[in-house]
Amino acid sequence: xxxxxxxxxxxxxxxxxxxxxxxxxxxxxxxxxxxxxxxxxxxxxxxxxxxxxxxxxxxxxxxxxxxxxxxxxxxx
Amino acid sequence: xxxxxxxxxxxxxxxxxxxxxxxxxxxxxxxxxxxxxxxxxxxxxxxxxxxxxxxxxxxxxxxxxxxxxxxxxxxxxxxxxxxxxxxxxxxxxxxxxxxxxxxxxxxxxxxxxxxxxxxxxxxxxxxxxxxxxxxxxxxxxxxxxxxxxxxxxxxxxxxxxxxxxxxxxxxxxxxxxxxxxxxxxxxxxxxxxxxxxxxxxxxxxxxxxxxxxxxxxxxxxxxxxxxxxxxxxxxxxxxxxxxxxxxxxxxxxxxxxxxxxxxxxxxxxxxxxxxxxxxxxxxxxxxxxxxxxxxxxxxxxxxxxxxxxxxxxxxxxxxxxxxxxxxxxxxxxxxxxxxxxxxxxxxxxxxxxxxxxxxxxxxxxxxxxxxxxxxxxxxxxxxxxxxxxxxxxxxx
Numbered sequence: 001x002x003x004x005x006x007x008x009x010x011x012x013x014x015x016x017x018x019x020x021x022x023x024x025x026x027x028x029x030x031x032x033x034x035x036x037x038x039x040x041x042x043x044x045x046x047x048x049x050x051x052x053x054x055x056x057x058x059x060x061x062x063x064x065x066x067x068x069x070x071x072x073x074x075x076x
Numbered sequence: 077x078x079x080x081x082x083x084x085x086x087x088x089x090x091x092x093x094x095x096x097x098x099x100x101x102x103x104x105x106x107x108x109x110x111x112x113x114x115x116x117x118x119x120x121x122x123x124x125x126x127x128x129x130x131x132x133x134x135x136x137x138x139x140x141x142x143x144x145x146x147x148x149x150x151x152x153x154x155x156x157x158x159x160x161x162x163x164x165x166x167x168x169x170x171x172x173x174x175x176x177x178x179x180x181x182x183x184x185x186x187x188x189x190x191x192x193x194x195x196x197x198x199x200x201x202x203x204x205x206x207x208x209x210x211x212x213x214x215x216x217x218x219x220x221x222x223x224x225x226x227x228x229x230x231x232x233x234x235x236x237x238x239x240x241x242x243x244x245x246x247x248x249x250x251x252x253x254x255x256x257x258x259x260x261x262x263x264x265x266x267x268x269x270x271x272x273x274x275x276x277x278x279x280x281x282x283x284x285x286x287x288x289x290x291x292x293x294x295x296x297x298x299x300x301x302x303x304x305x306x307x308x309x310x311x312x313x314x315x316x317x318x319x320x321x322x323x324x325x326x327x328x329x330x331x332x333x334x335x336x337x338x339x340x341x342x343x344x345x346x347x348x349x350x351x352x353x354x355x356x357x358x359x360x361x362x363x364x365x366x367x368x369x370x371x372x373x374x375x376x377x378x379x380x381x382x383x384x385x386x387x388x389x390x391x392x393x394x395x396x397x398x399x400x401x402x403x404x405x406x407x408x409x410x411x412x413x414x415x416x417x418x419x420x421x422x423x424x425x426x427x428x429x430x431x432x433x434x435x436x437x438x439x440x441x442x443x444x445x446x447x448x449x450x451x452x453x454x455x456x457x458x459x460x461x462x463x464x465x466x467x468x469x470x471x472x
Contacts (some may be wrong), residue, residue, distance in 0.1 A: 014436045015453070016444065031240050038265060038386060042417040043453035057416050060268055061241055 001025070008047040012040050012076055026066030048072075078204055079158050080228025084115055085244065085251055086235035091115065093230065097161050100126060100395035102152035107147055108132035108143040114214050114235050117225065121214075125172075125190060126153065126164035132173040132185075133215040162228055166194065174217060174348075180224040186310055188348040194224045195346075196314040203229040205276075209244075211236045211258035217310045218282055222257050226442055231255075241266055248273055256298075257306070257388040259283040261419055269297045269347075280317070282306035283387040288321070309376070311357065312346045322372040338362050383412030383420045388449040390422055395452065398445050402438060404429045409461045410452060425461055 001024065010020040013034075021034065030036045036044065045057045048068065054075035056068050083096045107129065111117040127150040134143050153164070173187045175319055176331040187238075210228045210233040210276050219237075226233050234251045236258075253270070257280040267290075276298040279289075282305070283364035294303050307323060308314040316323040316334070325333060334345040334356065340363055341356040360382070366372035383390045392410035399408040402408045407427045412420035426438070436454040442451050 015439045017440055024341045026127075038261065038451065039421075039449060042421045045417070045455060046413075046415070046421065051272055061265055063241060 001002070002069055002072065003066065004051045005048060005072070008044055008051060009034065009036075011047055012036065015043070025064050026064065026069065028065040030063060032063070037038050080205060080207070080232045082232045083227070084233045084235065085286060085297050086114070087239075087247070089113075089115060093158055096122075097156050097158065099123070100161070101154065101156050102150065105131075105150055106143075106145060106147050106148040108134050109145045110134040110143060110350050111183045114210075117214055117310060117338065120225070121223075122161075122165070123150070125168045126156075127151070127167045130171040130173070133175075133220075135213065135215040136179045158230060162199075165190070165224075174215065174218075174220070174310060175200065182467065186348040188313070191221055192346075192348060193313060196221070197224045199228050199229055203231070206231040206255045207253050208233050209236045209242075209248060209253045209256040209258070210234060211256065211262050213237060217308060217313060218257070221308060221314050226255075243272075248276070254278065256280070256301075257282065259430065261417065263290060263294060263385040264416060267293045267297050272297055272299050274300050276301040278304065280304040280306050283307055291320075299459060302370070309359065311343050311348060311359075315342070316344070319327075321374045322366050323374065324372055336362060338364065383422060385412070385420050385449045386418040387424055390450050392422075395424065395442075395446065395450055398442055399424060399426060399438070400436065402433075402441055403431045405438070407461055413454075421454070422450065423454045423456070425456045425458045426458055427460060431457075 006021070006024070008031055013020050018035070024034070027042050028034065030041060030044075041062070045055065049055050052072055054069040056062055056075070058075070059071065062071065079093055081092050082090055083093045084091050096119070099119055102124065105127060105467065106120055107124070107126045109120070111120065121131060121133070129148065129150070130145070141258060141290040156164070168190045170190050171187050172190065172193060175187050176184045176186060192217050206229065206291070208222060208231055210219070210222060212222055214220070214223065214237065223233070225231075232251070234247055234253050239247070242282040248256070252275045253276060255278045256276055260281050260283070263281065277300060279294055279298050279301040281303070285291065291303055294301070302319060304395060305321065305323070306314060315329065316325065332346050334341050336358070340359045340361045342359060344355050344357065347357055362373055363373040363375055368372070383392060390412070392412075395410040399405050399410070405426055405428055408424055410422060410424045413423050415421040435457070438455055
């Protein structure tokens with residue numbers, strides 16, 4: 001579990017006044033499991049880029065945690 | 077005339093035209109209520125229209141609006157069929173009130189006659205059999221335009237509003253959707269597809285400025301579709317369409333639109349009521365002419381500083397006013413940052429009195445007075461405002 005990603009997701013959740021998440025796995029779906037809408041996804045990509053220097057959206061739409069981690073691995 | 081058997085389909089419901097027409101013939105009508113399902117909303121809307129009831133279309137997202145939810149009983153119109161339903165819609169005296177996205181804090185009401193709303197709807201045998209992907213919010217202008225275009229031609233609506241990428245793709249395929257109209261943001265979230273969709277014949281974009289990369293991606297993903305750009309607004313409904321970036325002024329609109337210092341102005345007769353009282357309404361949209369005959373033009377930018385966030389217009393000054401009203405906030409600057417998902421994302425730089433207030437507390441306060449799309453997604457606490465900074469942090 002990538003802690004920077006967890007931190008970024010929880011910053012988005014806190015900004016919405018929603019409870020933070022403790023754990024996730026590669027199959028966790030950003031929209032269906034974490035309740036992130038398109039505004040949240042936009043914010044999340046910016047926050048992850050600030051923390052890691054990687055634009056996770058560079059190769060297209062991201063839907064799961066696993067896809068984020070894959071982008072981070074190939075981008076860093 | 078031959079109509080499709082289904083009027084509306086979503087992941088769990090399918091309703092035929094026969095069934096829908098029975099439901100709208102009689103029963104209760106709510107003049108202003110937010111509905112939990114699109115089908116309930118559509119049923120109430122069309123029932124209201126064919127019974128000549130004035131309606132206010134309430135989006136559940138509108139804050140500070142308290143619908144009375146009082147139901148009225150209407151007379152049973154008896155045995156309707158498709159053609160008599162269409163006649164009843166076309167001849168309805170209903171006034172429909174919708175809300176603009178709030179440019180001055182609270183959203184503004186605009187009231188349209190039904191004839192105004194269906195002005196650009198085209199019905200003919202050419203339009204029969206279409207299956208529409210219904211991607212817009214049904215309570216807003218673009219959603220109404222698609223609804224009437226589909227309904228008056230006996231087409232099917234496949235509800236895609238708010239669905240995830242994977243369900244949109246499977247619904248497009250499973251229901252062999254032929255027509256799709258949505259914002260550039262919707263398409264940016266949808267593409268690229270794993271395999272091209274060959275059933276789409278018409279793909280339309282509206283609500284935001286599109287770009288050539290997106291158009292190219294659409295052509296690859298929907299190889300059999302004609303790509304159209306549509307210019308429409310809450311104030312005036314659909315006005316222009318184009319198959320590329322250049323729009324053409326149709327002859328019936330020649331007397332009703334004009335261009336002053338490159339800004340598009342719309343004649344009051346095309347507008348809903350509740351707008352400014354002047355004869356001409358300045359849209360704030362700046363255009364550029366293709367050639368000297370003044371027929372083809374493209375949109376280049378907005379005259380003012382409005383930021384388009386996923387199709388919603390945000391005025392940075394409204395948000396700055398709210399931020400500055402927060403105790404311990406000394407100064408602020410709100411701006412849009414280009415974003416591949418939303419077109420633009422709202423950000424704010426703020427100067428605070430002391431560090432006892434953080435980003436999350438500020439967002440919590442803003443949620444009381446602003447729409448979700450107006451709230452800055454990134455709030456940076458800075459020592460001083462860098463108002464001269466250029467590039468992506470500069471507000472246009």
